[in-house]
Amino acid sequence: MVSLKDIAARCGVSIATVSKALNDHSDIGQETKERIRQTAKEMGYVPNAAAKSMKTNRTHNIGVLFMDDARSGLQHDFFAGLLESFKISVEKEGYDITFISNDRSRPGRTSYLNHARYRRFDGVIIANVHFDDPEVIELVNSDIPVVTIDHIYNDTTAILSDNVDGVSVLVDYAVKNGHKKIAFIHGVDSSVTKSRMVTFNKKMEEYGITIPDEYIMESPYRDMHGAYETTLKLLELPDVPTCIFYPDDYASYGGIRAINEKGYKVPDDISVVGYDGIRVARHIRPRLTTYRQNTDELGALAARNLIDLIERPNTTLIKQVVVKGKLLEGDTLKKLN
Template identity: 85%
Template sequence: MVSLKDIAGRCGVSVATVSKALNDHSDIGAETKERIRKVANELGYVPNAAAKSMKTNRTHNIGVLFMDDANSGLQHDFFASVLEGFKREVEKEGYDITFISNDRSRPGRDSYLTHARYRRFDGVIIANVHFGDPEVVELVKSDIPVVTIDHIYNDTTTILSDNVGGMTELVDFAVASGHRKIAYIHGADSSVTRTRLVTFHKKMEEYGIETPDEYLMESPYRDTHGAYECTLKLLELENRPTCIFYPDDYASYGGMRAISEKGLKVPDDVSVVGFDGIKVARHIRPRLTTYRQDTEELGRQAGKNLIDLIERPKTTLVQRVVVKGRLLEGDTLKKLN
């Protein structure tokens, strides 16, 4: 195994100089650093992770706690993209990531906090879990740096998609297109759902539009069958809506199937609006009118803020970071005016 001494001998400098150069100390010149790093690469030098961990008191390993009710795992378009952005950001800073097991059926499983301590995670990102779960709350309240995505805890940094801005733009666009009979099939109860629902009601009130109770229905996120069933009920109403908002893009395709089976057309008879802006929605025809969330930036901000909490705890403020998205004007919203 190549040592610092081997590199020092080849470069004609001290072991201390080699160590400082490889750790990017400011008292070593750029030219010297470049020469030492080049020799280190040529010799195949690999830093001793255990020694580095003892010196910095960090393992450079970050835990990821993620789940979803549909058990889609990393096939979950929205969060897979968020996690990819997060992964790229932390790996750029020399960190690895490890998923925290959430299989509660496994005998003798550790709590999330016990798992995190056993793995000696420097920090943890939490996304798309049941945020009221006592084990999640215990982890959030521990001394391990934590960043959450789309859920706010006191004294914890949170990265939020602009749900208020997204719903505002969608309602504005639908109303500007002449729609006043707008139904909303929203997701299961969560802080994201509540934010979107309150914004929907507020905007409709501002426009002086009354939303009948039967226009509001609940279906789990990413559940095409649930959205399909809710849409059938909306289409059976005597005063059926001209436009239906869905909790996410996946759900909207369940709604479109129901509309088609009723012998109706999108958007000629009923307009459809999604939320998320997943890739597949940009390629299927008709193109879905939706609000595209900037998933990569959500992940990048989560990684950046978590590393700041880990490496610069005394100068890093806990904050809420809102990441804006943008409206995608597809072909599923008819202009009535």
């Protein structure tokens, strides 16, 4: 392995000069820096990460705590897009990412906090977990910088997709197109679900529209079969809704299957509204009416704020950052008026 001593001997300078040149110190001339860096490159020099970590007290490694009840993992379009944006952003700043295992059946498993400390993570991003899990709370309350996605803890920076805006925009669009009998299938209990439900009920109230209790149903996120079964129950009601909101785009396709099997047509008989704006939905016909969450911006902001907490802890404020999405007008919502 090529060392600083080898480079110094080749260039005819001191080891200290080589170190300063490779670390871009200002007291080394630009011409000398370039000569030393070119020599290091030609010799195949690779910095010693362990030595650098001891000097800077940073490993330049960020932990990612992510879980998905549907076990879709990185096939989950929303979080896959967000994490890819996060990964690209942190790598530009010289950081690597490592996933924190959430397999509690694994032999020798330790808590999330112990895992993070063992790996010496400089910070951790937390997404789509059970936020009331004692292990998650322990990690959040530790001295390790943390940024959460779509959940707010006290004294923790959170990057939030604007669920209030998302549901508001979709309700406005449906009502302005003449729909009043709107069913709302929501995901399992979470801060995101609560925000969407409250917003839906508030908007209906503002429009003076009374929604029957049986129009509000639960189905797990990203569960086509669950949405299929729930939709069948809605279609058995004496007064069938003209429009059904689904918790995400995947779920909406389970609903569309149920609607078709019962002899109804989308959108002629029943309109369908999704959520997330997954890319594949723009290529399936009929194109889904949905709300696209801005995963690129969410991931980039999560990266920027976490690195600020790591590198500038004394001047970085804890904050909640809300990111708006965009209505995608498709072909699954009929204009009744």
